[in-house]
Amino acid sequence: xxxxxxxxxxxxxxxxxxxxxxxxxxxxxxxxxxxxxxxxxxxxxxxxxxxxxxxxxxxxxxxxxxxxxxxxxxxxxxxxxxxxxxxxxxxxxxxxxxxxxxxxxxxxxxxxxxxxxxxxxxxxxxxxxxxxxxxxxxxxxxxxxxxxxxxxxxxxxxxxxxxxxxxxxxxxxxxxxxxxxxxxxxxxxxxxxxxxxxxxxxxxxxxxxxxxxxxxxxxxxxxxxxxxxxxxxxxxxxxxxxxxxxxxxxxxxxxxxxxxxxxxxxxxxxxxxxxxxxxx
Numbered sequence: 001x002x003x004x005x006x007x008x009x010x011x012x013x014x015x016x017x018x019x020x021x022x023x024x025x026x027x028x029x030x031x032x033x034x035x036x037x038x039x040x041x042x043x044x045x046x047x048x049x050x051x052x053x054x055x056x057x058x059x060x061x062x063x064x065x066x067x068x069x070x071x072x073x074x075x076x077x078x079x080x081x082x083x084x085x086x087x088x089x090x091x092x093x094x095x096x097x098x099x100x101x102x103x104x105x106x107x108x109x110x111x112x113x114x115x116x117x118x119x120x121x122x123x124x125x126x127x128x129x130x131x132x133x134x135x136x137x138x139x140x141x142x143x144x145x146x147x148x149x150x151x152x153x154x155x156x157x158x159x160x161x162x163x164x165x166x167x168x169x170x171x172x173x174x175x176x177x178x179x180x181x182x183x184x185x186x187x188x189x190x191x192x193x194x195x196x197x198x199x200x201x202x203x204x205x206x207x208x209x210x211x212x213x214x215x216x217x218x219x220x221x222x223x224x225x226x227x228x229x230x231x232x233x234x235x236x237x238x239x240x241x242x243x244x245x246x247x248x249x250x251x252x253x254x255x256x257x258x259x260x261x262x263x264x265x266x267x268x269x270x271x272x273x274x275x276x277x278x279x280x
Contacts, residue, residue, distance in 0.1 A: 005120040013109040014044035020207030022194035043270035052089035061093035072111035101178025103239030112145030148276035174266040175221040184240040187214035
């Protein structure tokens with residue numbers, strides 16, 4: 001991987017969509033058991049890694065309003081140093097393309113790209129399972145980006161079974177609001193007793209999003225985005241939102257929808273991919 005992951009080369013941190021999200025129950029540790037399907041996209045953030053002469057981790061360029069000490073890329077790099085005993089440092093520049101607070105996994109993907117890239121650049125060669133474990137300590141979505149394949153997810157989302165999904169074109173729309181994941185998972189009306197589903201059951205009949213009602217109750221702008229996108233295709237909520245999406249078979253049709261998005265919304269078109277562009 002070292003030759004592929006060169007210092008100073010822009011590296012992708014792709015987005016994900018949740019094609020469904022069922023919550024089976026609350027765990028003893030306060031988290032929730034869930035089932036979901038992660039669809040990776042060929043669109044996301046971009047990271048550049050530069051070597052340092054000391055062991056410091058710095059993030060001179062990153063998302064506005066996020067302190068570097070709170071950024072998952074800095075926390076991921078330091079977790080990798082602790083795990084490996086590595087005394088090398090890095091500067092990490094993050095170019096944000098994915099909207100924050102949208103349910104696209106941008107911060108988690110940035111962290112996964114950091115773990116994979118620095119493992120290669122620092123020539124650590126840690127097992128992928130070790131990187132996934134470190135990632136899970138940072139966020140429930142990090143392991144799927146470390147694994148690098150669209151997948152069926154269970155437990156907190158980290159028990160993964162790779163899936164080959166139809167590689168359709170998706171339009172993703174973010175209304176002018178952010179939805180904190182923790183707030184939705186604390187919602188008293190959140191459904192927490194969905195029956196378990198099988199992969200074959202999802203592939204034959206699909207599934208819903210148990211977070212939808214709680215999100216709509218608190219963020220009417222998400223409902224407005226669903227209604228608008230629903231004029232063009234089957235609109236769905238990803239994760240806890242705020243982003244909504246619809247699948248299309250034709251790239252030109254998807255681009256036309258993006259061009260028509262109402263003022264105040266963010267939108268992009270991307271292709272669903274089974275293998276992460278970071279590893280492809």
